[in-house]
Amino acid sequence: MTEEIKISTEVARQMDIVRRGTEEILVESEFLQKLQKSHDTGTPLRIKLGLDPTAPDLHLGHTVVLTKMRQLQDMGHEVIFLIGDFTATIGDPSGRNATRPPLTREQIEENAQTYYEQASKVLDPSRTIISYNSKWCDALGTRGLIQLASKYTVARIMERDDFTKRFKGGVPISMHELLYPLMQGYDSVALESDMELGGTDQKFNLLVGRELQKEYGQEQQTVLTMPLLVGLDGVEKMSKSKNNYIGITETPDSMFGKIMSISDTLMWNYYELISSKSLEEIAQLKRDVEQGVNPRNIKVALAQEIITRFHNDEAAAKALADFESRFRDGQIPEDIPEISLNGPELGIVAVLRESGLASSGSEASRNIVQGGVKVDGSKVEDKSLVLKSGTYVVQIGKRKFARITIK
Numbered sequence: 009m010t011e012e013i014k015i016s017t018e019v020a021r022q023m024d025i026v027r028r029g030t031e032e033i034l035v036e037s038e039f040l041q042k043l044q045k046s047h048d049t050g051t052p053l054r055i056k057l058g059l060d061p062t063a064p065d066l067h068l069g070h071t072v073v074l075t076k077m078r079q080l081q082d083m084g085h086e087v088i089f090l091i092g093d094f095t096a097t098i099g100d101p102s103g104r105n106a107t108r109p110p111l112t113r114e115q116i117e118e119n120a121q122t123y124y125e126q127a128s129k130v131l132d133p134s135r136t137i138i139s140y141n142s143k144w145c146d147a148l149g150t151r152g153l154i155q156l157a158s159k160y161t162v163a164r165i166m167e168r169d170d171f172t173k174r175f176k177g178g179v180p181i182s183m184h185e186l187l188y189p190l191m192q193g194y195d196s197v198a199l200e201s202d203m204e205l206g207g208t209d210q211k212f213n214l215l216v217g218r219e220l221q222k223e224y225g226q227e228q229q230t231v232l233t234m235p236l237l238v239g240l241d242g243v244e245k246m247s248k249s250k251n252n253y254i255g256i257t258e259t260p261d262s263m264f265g266k267i268m269s270i271s272d273t274l275m276w277n278y279y280e281l282i283s284s285k286s287l288e289e290i291a292q293l294k295r296d297v298e299q300g301v302n303p304r305n306i307k308v309a310l311a312q313e314i315i316t317r318f319h320n321d322e323a324a325a326k327a328l329a330d331f332e333s334r335f336r337d338g339q340i341p342e343d344i345p346e347i348s349l350n351g352p353e354l355g356i357v358a359v360l361r362e363s364g365l366a367s368s369g370s371e372a373s374r375n376i377v378q379g380g381v382k383v384d385g386s387k388v389e390d391k392s393l394v395l396k397s398g399t400y401v402v403q404i405g406k407r408k409f410a411r412i413t414i415k
Contacts, residue, residue, distance in 0.1 A: 019044045025079050029072075029281045031208050031233045034215070039230040042202055046085070055080050056201035056229070058090035058141070058192065059127075061119035062111060066126045067253040068314070069237040069246035072281045073205050074130040076234055080203075081135055088137045088199055089127055091120050094145035095195075098188045126256055129318050144198040145191060156190055159223040160216065165189060168212045193217035201229045208233045237281055240266055242274055242397030242415065243352050252396065256318045260327040263318070265384065267311040268331065269398040271413055272303040275310060283313060304411075331385070344401070344409040351414040356381070356393040363412055365404045380405050 015023075023040060026033070033039055046053050057077050059070070081087045096116045111119075124138055148156065165186050166172060174181050189212060196204055196217030204214050214231040221228050236245035239252025246253045254266045270278065279290050293306050308328060315324040347363045354362070360372035360381065373391055375381050381388040382403040383395065399413045 013041050013044050015040060015044055016047060019047050022047075022083050025083070026076075026232070028079075028287060029234065030076070031235050032211070032231075034218075034231040034233075036230075038228070039203060039232075042230065052084055052086045053080075053202040054086050054088060054200060056088045056090055056196060056199055056204045057206070058092050058095075058195055058204075059123065060092040060096040061116055061123050062096055065122065065248075065255050065257055067246055067248065067255045068278075068282055069239070069253065071130050071256065072234050072237050073207065074127055075282055075284075076205060076232070078130050078132070081132055086137065087131060087135065088139055088201065089124065089131065090139045090141060090195060090199070091123055092192070092195075093117070093120055093140045094142040095188060095191050098184050098191065129256060139199065141191070141195050141198070145194070148194070153187075156194055156220075157187070159220060160190055160193075162186070164219075189213045189216040190220070193220040196229050197221055197224045197226065200226060202227075203230045203232060205232045205234065207236050209236065235281065238274060238277060240269060240396060240398060241352055242271055254314075260315045260319050260323040261330055263315050264311045264327040264331050267314060268304075268307055268384065269396075269400065270307070271397065271399050271415070272297075272307070274398075275303065275307050279310060283310060284317075285313075333385075344411055346413070347410050348413045348415060351395075351397050353394050353396045354414055355391075356383070356388055356395060357391060359395055359402060359412060359414070360404065363402065363410050365402060365408050365410055375404050 019040070022043060026039075026043075042053055045051075055077065057073055077087050077089075093116050096111050096119075097113070120140075124133075128136070166175065168189070171181060171186075173179075192213045193216035195201075197220050200221075201217070204217055206214050211231070211233050214233070218228045218231060238244070239246035239250060240254070241250070241252040244250050244252060248255075254263055258266075267278075276290070276294065279285065279293070280287075283290070285293075293309075297303050297306060312324040312328060315327055349359065349362055356376065357369050357372045360366040360375070361369050366372035366375060372381075376388050376391050379387055379389070383393075383400050385401070395414055397414050399411060401409065402412050403409050
């Protein structure tokens with residue numbers, strides 16, 4: 009695909025949408041040509057996203073890639089949501105410093121049952137193709153697996169950063185882990201995909217699919233990687249194991265509170281990666297903040313948008329009303345001190361002391377015991393409470409307030 013192709017205005021518009029929030033497109037010139045050819049012929053591209061059902065629930069981090077899939081779906085392309093029920097039995101070693109225990113068939117089936125229903129909160133289910141890679145991976149058999157393995161070298165597999173580190177560190181690497189990138193790559197061959205999406209941690213596996221398609225005489229897929237959404241702690245990627253996540257099946261109140269806890273800076277990253285607002289609309293919101301609009305109001309709008317998407321309008325309105333009612337009794341002033349503290353997490357006693365809301369640790373503890381301390385409108389009853397990275401309205405008594413950002 010090296011010939012020059014004239015790019016239409018519509019395709020250029022679509023590319024702007026595809027590029028939004030994207031970490032990398034490999035190879036972008038090839039995808040642009042695929043996109044133009046699709047536009048000229050009326051033949052949709054086959055866009056693939058694979059997820060191993062390693063846990064029963066999805067969180068907002070997963071929806072970063074799903075949102076990009078929905079954008080491509082709205083352009084008229086064929087979206088394939090691939091459930092890796094076979095590869096999940098191997099266990100994806102991406103980013104791992106130890107062998108990941110493979111899941112049992114029962115665990116996989118139980119988790120897979122919820123995946124499509126949850127993904128459908130982002131994708132249009134009427135236009136989504138659901139596939140399970142056990143269909144072709146089981147049929148491959150031992151002979152087919154050996155033939156597949158012959159198409160890729162050990163040296164190429166060992167180029168993976170996590171494998172290299174483990175090998176040099178003397179950490180065991182099981183043979184089945186070396187097969188994982190091959191099996192994921194073979195999915196692209198079986199589906200004849202034009203593009204595959206994934207997080208930045210999946211880049212190596214996605215490129216293996218591209219190389220295997222070439223070995224099987226197919227036109228190579230292009231690869232699109234999306235950034236990993238930073239979790240509530242403002243440091244690590246969103247992950248259930250790190251307890252810094254917002255699950256898409258959580259209650260509206262829980263989602264609202266968690267979104268309001270992220271920092272004002274991180275809020276813009278969430279807008280870019282998971283909001284349906286256009287880049288122009290987001291740019292206007294940033295200008296509004298620069299001109300004096302309270303960032304809290306912009307964060308409220310983000311919370312309501314996300315809750316509406318995964319619940320409904322009524323749930324979003326109620327979550328906002330419930331959230332604001334927690335502050336009503338305290339009559340929080342519009343103009344309260346803005347304080348930044350170094351974290352990434354701090355105990356509530358240290359927060360009160362270092363912010364100046366309490367003159368000492370003992371005074372802070374006494375106020376907590378007496379029920380006079382609130383965080384985001386909720387009474388603090390545990391002196392060992394830890395606040396992670398984010399922004400909170402902290403209150404002592406009826407008159408002392410501060411909007412505290414822990415970094």
